[in-house]
Amino acid sequence: MYQHRKEIMQNVFLTYLPASKFKTSVLSAHLVTPLQKETAAANALLPAVLRRGTMRCPDMESLSAALDTLYGAQIDYTVRKKGERQCVGFVASVIDDAFAPAGEKLLEPVADLLGELFLDPVTRNGRFLAEYVESEKQNLIDAIRAIRNDKQDWADVRLMQEMCAGEPYGVLRLGDEESAARINNHKLFNHYQQLLATSRMELFYCGSARQERVQGALCRAFAALPRGVVAEGEPIRRVAAPQEPRYLTEEMDVTQGKLSMGWRCDTDDIPAMIMANLIFGGTSNAKLFLNVREKLSLCYYASSSYARSKGIMTVSSGIETGNFQQAHDEILHQLELVKQGQWEEWELQGALATMCSSLTSLSDSQGALENYYLGQTATGAEDTPEDLMAALRQVTPERIQKAAQSCRLDTVFFLKGKEETVC
Amino acid sequence: MLTNYDRIGETARWETLPNGLPVCIVPKKGFQRKYALFATRYGGMDMKFQLDGKWLDTPAGIAHYLEHKMFDTAEGNALQELAKNGAEPNAFTSNAITCYYFSSTEQFYENLKILLSFVSVPYFTDQSVQKEQGIIGQEIGMIEDNPEWQCYKQLMQGLYHHSPARTPIAGSVESIREITAQTLYDCHKAFYTPANMCLVVVGDVDGDEVLRLAEEILPKTSGPLIPRDYGTEEPLTPCQKETRSRMEVSMPTFMAGFKCPPQHGGEAQMRSTALGELAIDVLVGESSPLYARLYSQGLINGSFGSSYDILPGAAYVYLGGDSNDPHAVVRAVLDEAQRLVREGLDQAYYLRLRNANFGTALKALNSFENIAVSMAEGKFLDYDPYRFPEVYDSITAGDVLDFIRENLVEERCAVSIIDPISGETKE
Structure with missing residues (x-):
């Protein structure tokens, strides 16, 4: 376990990162639960309903007033997919005590509010308020439907749904519309009680307060958290690509087509695969950017990303519908070059320098740190940014090549614009 | 220095x-x-x-x-x-x-x-x-x-x-x-x-x-600052009250804009930015009674936002997001503006929001990008962005009401709506 992560109550872990260079403190609390088709929508709905009101601040106006009084403190609910885990909870940020004009203490009241949001929601007859559930349910359904408004998001989501159909990884972060529509107040309240008792809780703090003070404030705020047997869920599984890649096409009334491609990476050498992805399409200096965009002018963007917890690499690109085949072939060709070890020394060094720079910079952003450590703790990974940097520096060209060779194309999804009709 | x-x-x-x-x-x-x-x-x-x-x-x-x-x-x-x-x-x-x-x-x-x-x-x-x-x-x-x-x-x-x-x-x-x-x-x-x-x-x-x-x-000498032309000053009434089209969206999305007088740089412009933001927050920001009402009526959702923007020779307040009834939202905003002007502002509510806006401005200093862009903009427009605490101090509830009275009115307003390709259009 990380040096700075500590179990402060049964199955409640606090990651504490001291820093006094920021104007703010960030405090977050998440329940970590298996990502499953059956429960994803209910999990996603829960923090939205909880965010509507607590017994002390029973509506949006009084909650906002409480936060405004703390100099515009913010508490946002979040639903995140980390590997095959779904993390639901709240992220709070508040100006550091040092800048409170009247010298107020701001950490404790924010911690209290966080605790109340989880443990003391406004209820009537042992249920949530019906109007809160109904309106947030509608918002959730609207948000799921709205994914298609951003065409690249839509193409990426459709790729993942098709490629990982039947695997937890194929489940959308917010769940699906049908499951959302079936939720009612009764089911949701039961689900809430069960989730609270059976999920590991991850707390995070980054700011200038001392550890004892943070821990004290959180232990008090979460003292009433029920603790049962924690359900951790199955370890994540790597799946093999089919013999022949699957090709899927959808049509929409859009100007630009979106091409999404997914590979299964069958390697345990994660640092080498990270490097392979960076050289292929992970930076603005990568083969995809330099060739598909700059050399051939086929697109405005083409980039790849590697989900290491699941062993999947994907490419996203926006192209003219008529250029599908050319762009598709060029993307495969560029990956082939990585598999053959055909890159210049500067490509490797640039990729490494870019990655190290972004890992080093993590410590400059509370939001990035919060997200990084939640991802690590949720998926059971234990390396710090420094550990990862050290591992990347050890990677040899041979290892990169070998990792790239483990990639097999699984699914290609193309969102094409409607062909223009000739009058 | x-x-x-x-x-x-x-x-x-x-x-x-x-x-x-x-x-x-x-x-x-x-x-x-x-x-x-x-x-x-x-x-x-x-x-x-x-x-x-x-x-x-x-x-x-x-x-x-x-x-x-x-x-x-x-x-x-x-x-x-x-x-x-x-x-x-x-x-x-x-x-x-x-x-x-x-x-x-x-x-x-x-x-x-x-x-x-x-x-x-x-x-x-x-x-x-x-x-x-x-x-x-x-x-x-x-x-x-x-x-x-x-x-x-x-x-x-x-x-x-x-x-x-x-x-x-x-x-x-x-x-x-x-x-x-x-x-x-x-x-x-x-x-x-x-x-x-x-x-x-x-x-x-x-x-x-x-x-x-x-x-x-860099070059040892500079060229002159050259004249530019943004056209003659516009009337404060919109060109077209409503613009509307259809796209591949899941529900209607809209923006309403309110034309405001152009700004001419200096600390007055910086103050205008803070004042405009504060006024729109008082009216329909996340902690306003109106926001809570529209949200619970299902007329707006988390996508709703509002702001005040100043461009060369132009300034406007805008608000919008996804909504199944954009006109009802705009109507409610106009009514609430009239109510505030008529009934005045609760001083405690006003001060709370001013504190919150101060906190938000302070938080923005965590971002190097924000700092750098606001410093450059401040230099071009001749104000010091780091003086925001003093600027907030100088704004009163009366200033906010004046801003709303002058700008948040129907004559200044234009609405833009994107409807889904399939489905009914609500008039």
């Missing part, structure tokens, strides 16, 4: 180089990242200007096109040079400015040299300019498929009669065809001159070294 800002725990050093370039260094101890931004006061709206005594009308989208092409150098491409050093370089073009920036943890001064050099030395060929049309054409295609962008474009065309605010920053596939290497050279000569630019560096850096490098690399 070094200034300490005790209320926000910040320091800034401003110097002007012999060639006229203003340079700002914001020290940030304890941070690994170092950030440099090189900005020119030249944006999408600067299409008509005077160069060497002659008025030029340039194609829509040229400032943005120039931004793309600036990365080309005689030796290759500066984007790649920076990326090789592990820097994360990028650029953006807004209505009023173009900025080039990078952040890096290693080789900062080396990267700074590259930045200063590629932005100040243009290198275009007809062939490379031609080639970029494919890439930018794709970029335009991408943003045209974005419903929020279309909604904003429609709103600007509804609000303004002839202001260049009507024209999308990237131009159109047609307008960018007119761009040649020569027009790009003209625009570079007109606007990429030290007196019209600003360099901002944020991070734990040696300020003297930054100044030395800038002096060494």
Whole structure:
């Protein structure tokens, strides 16, 4: 376990990162639960309903007033997919005590509010308020439907749904519309009680307060958290690509087509695969950017990303519908070059320098740190940014090549614009 | 000149180089990242200007096109040079400015040299300019498929009669065809001159070294600040009360805009920004009674937002998001504005919101990007962005009510709506 992560109550872990260079403190609390088709929508709905009101601040106006009084403190609910885990909870940020004009203490009241949001929601007859559930349910359904408004998001989501159909990884972060529509107040309240008792809780703090003070404030705020047997869920599984890649096409009334491609990476050498992805399409200096965009002018963007917890690499690109085949072939060709070890020394060094720079910079952003450590703790990974940097520096060209060779194309999804009709 | 800002725990050093370039260094101890931004006061709206005594009308989208092409150098491409050093370089073009920036943890001064050099030395060929049309054409295609962008474009065309605010920053596939290497050279000569630019560096850096490098690399003299033309001042009534179209969206999305008098720089403009933001928060911000009511009625959702924006020769308040009944939302906002003007503001509510806005402004100082862009904008418009605590102190509930009384009225309002392709249109 990380040096700075500590179990402060049964199955409640606090990651504490001291820093006094920021104007703010960030405090977050998440329940970590298996990502499953059956429960994803209910999990996603829960923090939205909880965010509507607590017994002390029973509506949006009084909650906002409480936060405004703390100099515009913010508490946002979040639903995140980390590997095959779904993390639901709240992220709070508040100006550091040092800048409170009247010298107020701001950490404790924010911690209290966080605790109340989880443990003391406004209820009537042992249920949530019906109007809160109904309106947030509608918002959730609207948000799921709205994914298609951003065409690249839509193409990426459709790729993942098709490629990982039947695997937890194929489940959308917010769940699906049908499951959302079936939720009612009764089911949701039961689900809430069960989730609270059976999920590991991850707390995070980054700011200038001392550890004892943070821990004290959180232990008090979460003292009433029920603790049962924690359900951790199955370890994540790597799946093999089919013999022949699957090709899927959808049509929409859009100007630009979106091409999404997914590979299964069958390697345990994660640092080498990270490097392979960076050289292929992970930076603005990568083969995809330099060739598909700059050399051939086929697109405005083409980039790849590697989900290491699941062993999947994907490419996203926006192209003219008529250029599908050319762009598709060029993307495969560029990956082939990585598999053959055909890159210049500067490509490797640039990729490494870019990655190290972004890992080093993590410590400059509370939001990035919060997200990084939640991802690590949720998926059971234990390396710090420094550990990862050290591992990347050890990677040899041979290892990169070998990792790239483990990639097999699984699914290609193309969102094409409607062909223009000739009058 | 070094200034300490005790209320926000910040320091800034401003110097002007012999060639006229203003340079700002914001020290940030304890941070690994170092950030440099090189900005020119030249944006999408600067299409008509005077160069060497002659008025030029340039194609829509040229400032943005120039931004793309600036990365080309005689030796290759500066984007790649920076990326090789592990820097994360990028650029953006807004209505009023173009900025080039990078952040890096290693080789900062080396990267700074590259930045200063590629932005100040243009290198275009007809062939490379031609080639970029494919890439930018794709970029335009991408943003045209974005419903929020279309909604904003429609709103600007509804609000303004002839202001260049009507024209999308990237131009159109047609307008960018007119761009040649020569027009790009003209625009570079007109606007990429030290007196019209600003360099901002944020991070734990040696300020003297930054100044030395800038002096060494940049031109020794500056061209003049040239006249530009944004057209005659507009009436405060919109061109078209409602603009509407259909796209592939899951539910209607809308924006309402309220025309406000243009601003002319100085601390008055900075105060106007703070006042306008505060007024719109009082009216329909997340902690307003109206927001809570509209949200619980299902008329708005988490996508709803509002702000106040100032452009060259133009200013407007806007609000919007996804809604199944945009007109009901706009009606409710107008009614609430009238109610506030009639009944006045609860002082405690007002002070709470002012504190909250102060906190939000303070939080923004965690972001090097925010700091650098606001410093450059402040220099171009002649105000000091770090004086925001004093500016907030100076705003009263009466000022806020005056702003609402004057601006948040039906005569100033235009609405833009994007409906789904399938489904009924609610009138």
